[in-house]
Structure formats: structure tokens, C-alpha cells
Amino acid sequence: xxxxxxxxxxxxxxxxxxxxxxxxxxxxxxxxxxxxxxxxxxxxxxxxxxxxxxxxxxxxxxxxxxxxxxxxxxxxxxxxxxxxxxxxxxxxxxxxxxxxxxxxxxxxxxxxxxxxxxxxxxxxxxxxxxxxxxxxxxxxxxxxxxxxxxxxxxxxxxxxxxxxxxxxxxxxxxxxxxxxxxxxxxxxxxxxxxxxxxxxxxxxxxxxxxxxxxxxxxxxxxxxxxxxxxxxxxxxxxxxxxxxxxxxxxxxxxxxxxxxxxxxxxxxxxx
Amino acid sequence: xxxxxxxxxxxxxxxxxxxxxxxxxxxxxxxxxxxxxxxxxxxxxxxxxxxxxxxxxxxxxxxxxxxxxxxxxxxxxxxxxxxxxxxxxxxxxxxxxxxxxxxxxxxxxxxxxxxxxxxxxxxxxxxxxxxxxxxxxxxxxxxxxxxxxxxxxxxxxxxxxxxxxxxxxxxxxxxxxxxxxxxxxxxxxxxxxxxxxxxxxxxxxxxxxxxxxxxxxxxxxxxxxxxxxxxxxxxxxxxxxxxxxxxxxxxxxxxxxxxxxxxxxxxxxxxxxxxxxxxxxxxxxxxxxxxxxxxxxxxxxxxxxxxxxxxxxxxxxxxxxxxxxxxxxxxxxxxxxxxxxxxxxxxxxxxxxxxxxxxxxxxxxxxxxxxxxxxxxxxxxxxxxxxxxxxxxxxxxxxxxxxxxxxxxxxxxxxxxxxxxxxxxxxxxxxxxxxxxxxxxxxxxxxxxxxxxxxxxxxxxxxxxxxxxxxxxxxxxxxxxxxxxxxxxxxxxxxxxxxxxxxxxxxxxxxxxxxxxxxxxxxxxxxxxxxxxxxxxxxxxxxxxxxxxxxxxxxxxxxxxxxxxxxxxxxxxxxxxxxxxxxxxxxxxxxxxxxxxxxxxxxxxxxxxxxxxxxxxxxxxxxxxxxxxxxxxxxxxxxxxxxxxxxxxxxxxxxx
Numbered sequence: 001x002x003x004x005x006x007x008x009x010x011x012x013x014x015x016x017x018x019x020x021x022x023x024x025x026x027x028x029x030x031x032x033x034x035x036x037x038x039x040x041x042x043x044x045x046x047x048x049x050x051x052x053x054x055x056x057x058x059x060x061x062x063x064x065x066x067x068x069x070x071x072x073x074x075x076x077x078x079x080x081x082x083x084x085x086x087x088x089x090x091x092x093x094x095x096x097x098x099x100x101x102x103x104x105x106x107x108x109x110x111x112x113x114x115x116x117x118x119x120x121x122x123x124x125x126x127x128x129x130x131x132x133x134x135x136x137x138x139x140x141x142x143x144x145x146x147x148x149x150x151x152x153x154x155x156x157x158x159x160x161x162x163x164x165x166x167x168x169x170x171x172x173x174x175x176x177x178x179x180x181x182x183x184x185x186x187x188x189x190x191x192x193x194x195x196x197x198x199x200x201x202x203x204x205x206x207x208x209x210x211x212x213x214x215x216x217x218x219x220x221x222x223x224x225x226x227x228x229x230x231x232x233x234x235x236x237x238x239x240x241x242x243x244x245x246x247x248x249x250x251x252x253x254x255x256x257x258x259x260x261x262x263x264x265x266x267x268x269x270x271x
Numbered sequence: 272x273x274x275x276x277x278x279x280x281x282x283x284x285x286x287x288x289x290x291x292x293x294x295x296x297x298x299x300x301x302x303x304x305x306x307x308x309x310x311x312x313x314x315x316x317x318x319x320x321x322x323x324x325x326x327x328x329x330x331x332x333x334x335x336x337x338x339x340x341x342x343x344x345x346x347x348x349x350x351x352x353x354x355x356x357x358x359x360x361x362x363x364x365x366x367x368x369x370x371x372x373x374x375x376x377x378x379x380x381x382x383x384x385x386x387x388x389x390x391x392x393x394x395x396x397x398x399x400x401x402x403x404x405x406x407x408x409x410x411x412x413x414x415x416x417x418x419x420x421x422x423x424x425x426x427x428x429x430x431x432x433x434x435x436x437x438x439x440x441x442x443x444x445x446x447x448x449x450x451x452x453x454x455x456x457x458x459x460x461x462x463x464x465x466x467x468x469x470x471x472x473x474x475x476x477x478x479x480x481x482x483x484x485x486x487x488x489x490x491x492x493x494x495x496x497x498x499x500x501x502x503x504x505x506x507x508x509x510x511x512x513x514x515x516x517x518x519x520x521x522x523x524x525x526x527x528x529x530x531x532x533x534x535x536x537x538x539x540x541x542x543x544x545x546x547x548x549x550x551x552x553x554x555x556x557x558x559x560x561x562x563x564x565x566x567x568x569x570x571x572x573x574x575x576x577x578x579x580x581x582x583x584x585x586x587x588x589x590x591x592x593x594x595x596x597x598x599x600x601x602x603x604x605x606x607x608x609x610x611x612x613x614x615x616x617x618x619x620x621x622x623x624x625x626x627x628x629x630x631x632x633x634x635x636x637x638x639x640x641x642x643x644x645x646x647x648x649x650x651x652x653x654x655x656x657x658x659x660x661x662x663x664x665x666x667x668x669x670x671x672x673x674x675x676x677x678x679x680x681x682x683x684x685x686x687x688x689x690x691x692x693x694x695x696x697x698x699x700x701x702x703x704x705x706x707x708x709x710x711x712x713x714x715x716x717x718x719x720x721x722x723x724x725x726x727x728x729x730x731x732x733x734x735x736x737x738x739x740x741x742x743x744x745x746x747x748x749x750x751x752x753x754x755x756x757x758x759x760x761x762x763x764x765x766x767x768x769x770x771x772x773x774x775x776x777x778x779x780x781x782x783x784x785x786x787x788x789x790x791x792x793x794x795x796x797x798x799x800x801x802x803x804x805x806x807x808x809x810x811x812x813x814x815x816x817x818x819x820x821x822x823x824x825x826x827x828x829x830x831x832x833x834x835x836x837x838x839x840x841x842x843x844x845x846x847x848x849x850x851x852x853x854x855x856x857x858x859x860x861x862x863x864x865x866x867x868x869x870x871x872x873x874x875x876x877x878x879x880x881x882x883x884x885x886x887x888x889x890x891x892x893x894x895x896x897x898x899x900x901x902x903x904x905x906x907x908x909x910x911x912x913x914x915x916x917x918x919x920x921x922x923x924x925x926x927x
Contacts, residue, residue, distance in 0.1 A: 012422040149307035154418075159536035161308065212419055 015236065016044030019220055020065070020188060025074035027060055034060040035071070036244045042188065047214055048222045049231045052241035053264060058224045059101065061241065062190050065222065066098050067091035079187075093121060097186035099177045101193045101224075107166035111157060111176050112148065114165055118183030119144040148183055154216070155179050155209060171202040175209070182213065189213075191223035195230055203227065207234055228265075232256065240264070284456035284481045286322075286359040288523040293319035296499055296526045302348040305533035305541055313348060315526065321348075321435070323449070325356040328438030330445045332387070332411055332429070336361030336452060339383045339464070343367045343376070343399075344391030346505040346531045349415050349431055351518060353389040358462065361452040362387075365464045365476070366510040368863045369395065370856075372901050375474075377402040379466050383476055383707060384408045389431070392416040396428065458482040463519075464707055465512050467659050468862035476707035477512075477659045486700035487662040488520030490683040494667060495629045501527035501549045502626075506538050511864065512659040513633070517551055520662075542623030550630040554637035555865065557652075559793070560622055561641050562769045566797045582610035583647070590615075590647030595671050615648045624650050631655050631667075634864060636740070636759070638767030639675035646673065654678050656740065660716065660723055661685075662701030666738045677737035687738070693728035694744045746869060748779035754841035756784070758869070761842045764829045770794040770818075771825060773854050775872055776842065777880055783845040785883040787876065788822055789853055810851045810908055819913055822849055826915040834918035843917040846883045848890075850876075851908035857897045883912055 006016050020042040027035040035057045042048045050058045063069045064076070067088040076083045078094065097118070105114050122144055125137040152158055155175055160168060165176060174194065181189055194210065195203045207230055213219050225231045231238060232252040240248035240255055242264040248255050255261055282288055292301065297316040304311050313321065334340065340357040342364050344350045354364035365383050367376060369391065376398060380388070386408050388399055396414055403409055414420060415431045438445075462484045466474040491497075505518040518529045527549070532541040568579050589603045599607075619625045630645070630652040637654065645652045651670065656678035657663040665687070668679035681687050685699040698721045705713045717723045728747050729740040741747065741757055748756040758776035765774040765788065772791040778784030790813050799806055799815070806812040830843040854860040860872050873880065875894070882890035893907040 146307065149309075153307055156534070158308075158533050159540070208419075215421065216418065 009236065013045060013215065015046045018042070019044045019079060021077040022061075022064070023075040023077065025061075025064060025071045025076070027057075027064060027069055027071045034244055035064070035241075037074075038239075038241070038244075038246045039074075040239045040246065040249055042220060042222055043237075044220055045214070045218050046220060046236040047210070047234055048220075049235035049238045050222065050224050050241065051226075051228070051231055051238055055243075056241040057244040058241055059192060060244075062098070062192055062222070062224055065091075065188075066096060066190055092184070095185075095187035096190065097181040097184040097188075098190035099174075099181050099192060099194060101196060103170075103173045103177055105165045105173060105177055105180070108164060110162050110164055111168070111179075112152070112161050114176055115148045115151060115179045115183050116144065118180035119148060121184055122147075147185075148179075151179050151182050154212070155182075171198055171205075174198070174202075174206065178206075178209065182217075182219070186219065188220045188222060191221060191225075193224055193226065195225060195227050203230060210234060282485070283458045284358065284453075284460065285355055285462060285484070285519060285523050286453050286456060288485070289315075289319055289322060289355060292523065292526045299499065299526065300528045301522075301526075302351065302529050302531070303545075304348050304531040305537070305544075308533075310530075310544070318348075318352065322352045322356045322359065324435040324438040325352055325431075326359040326438065326449055327441055327445045328434035328436075329356055329360050329362070329387075330448055330452075331437050331441045332434065334360050334362050334387060336455075338362045338387065339365050339385040341365045341367050341376075341380055341383075341385040341388040341390075342509065343369050343371075343388060343395050344415065344509070345369055345535060346507075346509055346514070346518070347391070347415065348529070348531055350389065350391075350509055351505075351529065353413075354463065354515075354519065355523075358456070359449065359453050361455065361460075363461050363464050365466070366515070367466070368508055368510045370863065370899075372857060372897070372899075373398045373401050374901075377405060379474060379476075380406055380409065382474075383464060386410045387413070389413045390415070393419040396420060396423070456481065458485070461704070463515055465510065465515065465659055468864045468866070475709055475712055478704040478707050479512075479662055480704050483662040483701045483703060484516065484520045485524065486684070487664055488516060488524040490700075491516070491664050491667070492521050492525050494669075494683055495549075497521060497525050497527065497549060497629070499526035501525065501628075502545055502547045503527065503529055503549050503551075504538075504542055504545050504547045504623075505529050505531050506535075506542075507551065507553075508863070512663055513551060513657075516663045517549075539623065543621070544623075546620075546623060546626040548626050548628045550624070550627050552630075552632060553634040553864070554632050554641065555635070557632060557637065557641050557645060558766075558769070561644055562791065562794050564618070564622070565769065566794070569797075569801070579614055582614040583644075585610055586615060586647035587643065590649060591643060594646055594649055594651060595673065611649065619648055619650065624648075627651065629653070633657055633678075635866070636763045637675065638763070640767060642675040655682075656738065658723075658725060660703045661697060661699060662703070664699070664701060665695075665697050665725070668737075672735070672737070674735075674737070677732065677735070677739050679738065680736055681738075688722070689730060692744065693730065693741065693747075695725045695727050695729050695738070695740075696722045697725065698722050750778060750784075750841045751780060751782040752841065755838055756842060757839060758842070760839060761786075761829065761833055761844065764832060765825065768825045770798065770821065773867060775854075775867055775869065776844065777873060777883075778842065781884070784842050785880065786826070786844045786847040787872070787879070788826075788847055788849045790818060790822070790849060792853075809853065810906065813849045813851055814908070814911065816911075819849060819911060822847070823913050823915055830915060830917050840918075844915050845917055846886075846912055846914050848879060848883060848910050848912050851892075851910060852894060852896060852906060855896075857899060858895075859897075879910065888912055 006014055008014050018041045023039050025035055025038045050061055052058050064071050067086050070085045123140055125140055129137045195206055214221055238252055238255045240261045247260040247264055248258040292315040298314050300312050301315040301318040302313045340362050342350050342353050357364040367379055390396055399412055411427050413429045413431055413434055417430050458481050460481055462479050462481045464476045464478050466476050503517055507514045522529050530545045532538045568576055585606055589599050589607055592599050627650050630650055633655045653668040653673050655667040656665045664682040665685055666679045667682050685697055687697050689695055702721055702723055726744050727740050728742055728744040729738055731738055742759040746758055750756050756779050761776050762774040765771050770791050771788055773789035775787040776784055792809055826844050826847055833843050834840045856863050861867055878892055889909055889911050891909045893905050895905050897903050
């Protein structure tokens with residue numbers, strides 16, 4: 001099977017051709033190599049996980065994808081074109097949305113307003129137009145509100161629509177952050193540890209939302225996660241990193257049987 | 272009783288009423304549902320079209336006259352349409368509690384032999400797929416929310432909107448059949464089948480005819496002057512007879528609007544936004560609301576708190592009288608008006624009761640203090656007494672004759688008699704047809720003359736003519752010394768404390784009574800927070816010594832009040848414990864309408880009852896619990912058993 005052919009998974013989802021490719025990425029902070037010569041691809045419609053022990057360079061990798069870090073070596077290919085170094089907002093404009101490991105919401109604003117900020121890419125009226133609030137600006141707001149309401153319905157957060165985010169418990173904040181990322185209608189959604197600090201029930205909910213999102217909207221998802229059970233259940237393919245290097249790449253089953261991966265997680269005797 | 276086989280004006284069925292409303296109230300809202308943050312609305316004319324499309328789709332799918340169609344979901348217009356569409360094609364709708372576990376659904380769907388089910392979402396679809404193999408007759412399932420269902424095998428699974436579209440496309444093919452089937456419906460055709468919650472044994476299918484439903488709806492609407500302008504919020508389980516009568520019977524009879532909340536969590540916000548004029552809730556809902564008001568007032572500023580206390584005291588003094596139209600002094604009236612402006616009005620608005628003209632509570636006894644709290648605010652809250660078998664109405668309180676301890680006078684066209692043992696019997700146009708496929712139970716409940724045994728014991732007050740309910744007839748027992756044992760009487764007194772959610776009294780045939788108590792997590796949790804008491808779980812909070820102390824105080828106060836009634840003084844609680852888990856319908860300890868199943872609780876926690884009687888100071892136990900998805904687990908706990916002071920009646924007599 002060529003990597004460019006679409007195929008249908010066992011559970012009936014269609015996985016398309018490569019949408020993003022990382023080619024020989026190396027990232028240094030001074031003398032420290034955070035990422036060493038890593039290559040992998042993300043295909044359209046798939047759930048792609050990046051796993052690895054603490055300090056393996058997973059978050060750095062995600063930050064390279066989202067434009068926070070510019071790698072010293074290597075190329076990022078997005079939708080068939082090489083991506084020049086760009087600022088994070090430019091990456092966002094290209095349709096890559098993300099959530100953060102440490103929640104980054106506007107605490108004083110309501111859930112609705114927070115999610116609305118995710119629509120910024122879809123708004124074209126300027127400051128003046130927004131201030132005058134006639135015709136286009138008003139129409140745009142209505143359209144965006146409708147899109148946001150569908151996401152609120154989808155993520156089942158209707159009851160907290162008008163609640164300031166600062167008053168919400170952690171698990172719900174995570175969900176609001178997901179809603180905001182989803183509101184941008186991203187072609188790739190990056191999730192940085194979406195289940196960190198959650199209890200089993202919240203993890204189950206979040207897993208269901210991730211699967212449903214992928215299923216309903218066909219969103220391509222790249223996620224970092226520590227919970228191995230969750231990763232193995234959710235993802236189509238997994239990249240395993242250790243000490244900044246890629247030590248495994250493949251389906252959950254392949255990765256699970258990979259000796260290097262087992263060693264990285266369980267540890268090996270150093271002679 | 273002479274019964275005509277046809278109703279006046281040919282309005283002999285719900286579909287007939289729908290057609291009348293579509294002409295008479297064409298542009299008036301019939302349904303609203305909040306979705307995507309906005310109230311979506313359908314007029315009566317829209318409703319008729321939606322239901323017709325669905326009915327045609329059902330015929331197209333192969334639904335035959337007499338088939339049973341299960342309807343499983345929370346209150347949404349689609350499910351109300353489903354029931355009326357099923358009636359239109361001559362089928363019988365069977366609403367089922369949407370939180371039922373799969374095996375409960377299996378029993379009901381198997382018992383009525385449902386061939387079709389109209390369900391809400393993936394959760395319900397999964398449940399039915401699980402039990403499908405044991406339901407040989409089952410054919411097709413229709414779902415509303417397609418989320419997560421795309422990949423399912425769709426041979427026998429259909430989306431609601433697709434069925435409607437198929438119905439619209441097949442209009443020419445099936446419209447004559449639909450009209451014929453609709454025309455065949457009479458006053459004696461089955462309108463709906465509702466399964467009783469089954470306090471004892473398996474649920475029974477109560478068959479209600481069009482006569483039962485329409486006559487009851489008509490009488491009760493006239494009793495309270497309900498008109499087409501009413502607004503109600505439909506949030507109580509659709510499988511419960513009350514919701515069927517309010518949201519279908521009365522709504523179709525009078526043409527008023529049924530509003531459906533966005534989700535169960537947004538119920539309170541939606542209630543506020545709609546401001547219903549006619550409202551119905553079991554006592555538990557009023558209790559929860561009052562508890563949350565009191566908790567929020569504790570956190571309010573001292574100024575507001577003082578104002579609230581001051582005016583609530585005044586409302587307690589005169590509010591009820593003003594509502595009943597009794598004479599009240601001029602100054603008091605003026606002060607009440609000021610209170611209305613400063614406290615009562617805003618509070619009613621916050622609770623969503625700003626426009627309530629008629630409010631009912633039923634199902635369980637309501638605490639007199641809770642009842643009077645709402646009435647003193649000027650909310651016309653009344654009590655009624657009813658049953659599924661009576662199509663709800665047996666007695667109700669007329670305006671101006673409302674009291675906390677009675678359930679009112681017989682509803683229009685209802686005859687009542689009290690048997691020698693105190694059991695209440697009734698006969699009315701609402702009296703059910705039969706229990707489906709269960710002639711023995713039908714015969715033992717309804718006699719040849721149409722009198723139905725309620726299973727409740729009660730009496731008529733001589734001066735007012737109001738009915739008073741004491742307890743379930745079978746629960747009333749005797750203590751060892753022959754005095755009366757009426758558990759509910761004592762339990763209700765306990766449950767009136769906000770921090771006690773549930774209480775179960777034991778003592779039938781024994782020399783003294785003991786009790787189980789469930790704390791209310793919201794109230795006690797808030798109290799713990801304010802008093803810096805840390806707890807990690809329900810179990811830990813329930814076992815906290817300070818909690819036990821305060822519960823003991825409540826028990827002792829109740830004992831004093833019980834002792835004041837010489838007939839029931841034997842029911843004082845000598846020992847009690849606070850249970851380590853909440854009694855739950857999933858574990859079979861309660862019915863889905865949240866009534867305690869006394870026998871099951873007594874059996875399941877026999878070790879605890881024995882320990883209470885043995886005089887031990889603590890007991891260890893392991894309890895099996897069932898999770899919502901049907902998995903089982905167990906929790907183990909060591910419970911502290913407490914003694915409570917009782918008022919000795921013998922000593923009192925001697926002293927006198």
C-alpha cells in the first residue's frame with residue numbers, strides 16, 4: 001500500500017493522503033538537542049499520537065508543528081508545499097489549531113465568548129465595522145454564533161454557556177479549550193495532553209469527544225498523551241519518541257511489540 | 272356509569288384534536304425546544320405537518336394497526352410527535368424511562384411485544400442492540416440524534432428525519448391509508464400504554480383509552496381554567512403518566528404550548544426563560560430549589576440576608592392568607608407589597624415562577640414548610656392525588672382551599688369510597704382499561720363495577736371534606752404492643768430537613784423502631800465546606816461524626832413531634848444509622864420515580880437492621896452497587912450506629 005492512497009479503517013473511516021510531513025527535523029536550544037532528525041507524516045482524517053517518556057521532546061515537536069519553535073534543520077511540508085518559517089498566528093491562519101497542556105483560556109470571559117474567539121479566522125470585518133455593527137459585521141456574528149452553538153451542542157456544554165471560565169472545574173475548562181480549537185474549523189487539530197489530570201470518567205468523556213470529532217467532522221488530529229491505554233484505543237498511528245529521537249512509528253499494535261519502545265518505557269539495564 | 276362510545280364534536284382521539292388545533296390555533300406555538308442557544312418553535316399547523324410526515328413514514332416502514340411502538344428519550348418535541356404519529360396510524364405508543372437499564376427495557380419491550388422503537392441517541396440504540404437478540408418480534412429502530420451512529424448497520428436502523436422524508440415522498444401512496452386509519456380511532460381505542468414504576472414486583476402495562484385521557488384532560492383543564500395561552504415546561508420523564516396528561520392530554524385539549532428544555536442540565540435556566548404559567552413538579556424538585564435558595568442566601572451579603580429573613584418572616588405570616596383571599600390588615604398588605612417588590616418578585620423570577628398561575632405537586636407528601644414557603648411567596652402551589660391507573664386525577668385542591676396536609680376534594684366526575692380498613696377506592700372516566708396481558712392483576716385491582724383499589728390508606732376530614740392520606744395501606748402495620756406503625760408518616764417528617772434526602776423506618780412487629788438515613792450531598796456538602804470539614808467521598812461525609820450529631824438532633828426533634836400524637840407515639844426512632852450509599856434506582860432500591868422499595872431495602876441491608884436491633888455500636892458491611900452502564904461493583908464500609916433519645920409516653924401518662 002502506497003502511503004498516498006486513501007484507505008478505509010476497520011471501523012469504517014476513510015484515511016486520506018498525507019496532509020503534513022516532517023522531514024528530518026532537528027531542534028536545538030543552545031547546546032541541548034531537543035529533537036534529533038525526526039521524520040514522520042500526518043494523513044488526512046487520522047488520529048496521530050506522539051508518545052514518549054517525560055522529556056522525550058513531544059511538546060517541542062508539537063510546538064514545531066504549530067510554529068512556536070523554528071527548527072534549525074529539516075523541513076515542514078504542509079498540504080504539498082514546503083512551509084517557510086512563520087509566526088504561530090500565520091500557522092493558525094493556515095488551519096492548524098491547538099489546545100495547551102496548561103489551559104490557556106480567558107478566565108474572565110464566558111464560555112461562549114471564549115469559543116467565539118476561535119472564530120477570529122472567519123471574521124473579516126475590521127475594528128470600525130465591528131464598532132458600527134451594521135450589515136456585514138452583524139451578519140458575520142450571527143453566522144459565527146451559529147457555528148459556535150453547534151460546537152457547544154456537540155461538546156455538551158450548553159449549561160455553562162454563559163458561565164465565566166474562571167469558575168469552571170478543570171475538566172470542563174479542558175473541554176472549553178477543545179471547543180475553542182474546534183471553532184476554528186481546523187484542518188489539523190493539535191491536542192497537547194488532552195487528558196492530563198483527569199479522572200477516569202472525564203477521560204472517557206474526552207476520548208468520546210475526540211473520536212466523535214474525528215468521525216463527524218473528519219478532523220485530522222495529532223495528540224500527545226501519557227495515558228497509554230487511551231493512546232492505544234484512540235489512535236490510528238503512533239510516533240514514539242525518546243531522548244529527542246524517534247524510536248518507533250506505526251499502528252498501536254506494531255508499536256506495542258516494538259522492542260525499542262518497550263525498553264524506553266520499562267527501562268533497560270545500562271552496562 | 273353510562274358511557275357514550277363517541278365524544279362530543281367527534282374529537283375522539285388525540286390525532287383528531289391535533290387536526291382541530293391545526294385549524295383553530297394554526298399560527299399559535301405548539302412546541303418550542305431550545306437548541307443551539309435559541310428557542311426553536313413549531314406552530315400547531317407545523318406540528319400537524321411534522322406528525323403527518325412521520326405517520327406516513329411509519330406506514331411506509333410497515334407499522335400496522337395494533338403494533339406497539341416504544342418511545343425512549345428525554346422530553347423533546349420529536350418524541351411527542353412520535354407518540355401522536357403512532358396513534359395516527361393505529362399503533363400504540365409505549366413511552367419508556369430513558370434511564371432504564373437494558374434489562375428493564377428488555378422486560379418492557381418483551382412484555383408488550385414492541386416491534387418498533389423511536390429512540391434518542393447512540394446510548395439508547397446501543398442498549399436496544401444489546402437486548403435485540405432476546406426480542407424476537409423486534410423489527411425497526413428510529414433515532415433522532417445521528418451522532419456516532421454513522422457506521423452502524425442501517426438495515427433496521429433509521430434516522431428520524433429520513434423516515435419523515437420518506438413519508439413526505441410517499442404521500443400519494445399512503446395518505447388514503449393514513450386517513451382511513453385515523454378515521455377508525457374511537458373513544459375506546461387505546462391511546463397509550465404506560466408502565467407503572469412497580470414499587471412491588473415487575474412493571475405492569477397500564478392501558479389507557481382515548482376516553483380516559485381526553486375526559487381527564489377536559490375535566491382537569493376546566494377545574495383550573497386552563498386555556499390556550501398557558502405555557503408549560505416539559506421536563507418530567509415522558510414515561511410518567513403526569514407528563515403524558517400535561518404535555519399531550521391537556522396540551523391537545525386546550526391548545527397550549529409545550530416547551531422542551533435544551534438539556535437536563537439547563538432545566539433551571541430554561542425554566543426562567545419560559546416562565547411557565549402552569550407548572551408541575553414532584554416535591555423533590557421544590558425541595559431541591561428551596562435548598563439551593565437557602566444555600567445561596569447563606570453566601571449573600573449580610574444586608575441582603577437580613578432583608579430576606581425579615582420579609583420571609585412577614586410572608587410566612589400573611590402570604591398564604593393573601594393568596595387564599597382571606598382578610599388581612601392594611602399595614603400587613605402594604606408591607607407584603609413592598610416585600611413583593613424587594614424580595615418575593617425577584618426571587619420568584621429567579622426560580623422561574625414569576626408567571627405561575629397554577630402549580631401542582633404530587634407523587635409524595637410535601638413538607639409543610641416547603642409547601643408554605645412557596646405559597647407565602649404568592650405562588651399558587653396546590654396538591655393533587657393521583658395514579659397512572661386513574662389517568663392521574665383522583666383528588667385535587669380547589670383554589671382557596673389549599674393545605675399542606677390534605678390532597679383536596681374528589682376531581683370532577685370522580686367517585687371515592689373508603690373501605691373498612693381505610694383503603695381508598697375510586698371510580699372515574701379516567702379509570703384504566705386493563706393491565707396489558709395481565710388479567711389477574713386487572714381483576715385484583717379493578718372490580719366488576721369499576722372501583723379501583725389505590726393501595727393507599729386515608730380518610731375524609733369531616734369539616735372540610737378533604738381527603739387525607741396516611742400511608743400505603745400495605746405499609747401500615749402494627750408494633751409488637753399493638754400500636755400503629757406508619758413508617759411514611761415519620762419518614763416524611765425526617766425528609767423535611769434539607770440535609771436528609773431519604774429515610775427508611777423499620778419496626779413492623781417489633782417493640783421499637785429503627786431508621787436508615789440518606790444525607791443530601793448538596794446540603795451537607797455545603798455545610799461541610801462552610802465549617803472546614805474535609806471529605807473525599809459521599810461515604811466519608813456520611814460517616815463524619817459531626818454529621819451524625821446533627822442528624823441525631825433532627826431525629827430527636829422528630830421523635831418529640833411524633834410523640835405528640837398518641838396514636839403514633841410508638842413510631843419514635845430508638846436507633847439509626849446514616850447509609851454509606853445513596854439509595855438508587857439502578858440498584859433496585861428505588862423506583863424510577865424515586866420511591867423507596869421498602870421490602871428490597873429491608874432485604875438487602877438485613878445485616879444493618881439486625882445490628883441496629885442488637886445494640887452494637889458499629890457494623891461492617893459490603894454492598895453491591897450497579898453503575899449506570901450496568902456494570903457491578905461493591906463498596907464496603909463500617910457504619911456507626913447511634914442511639915436517639917425518645918420521649919417516653921408511659922412516663923408522661925404516669926406523671927399526669
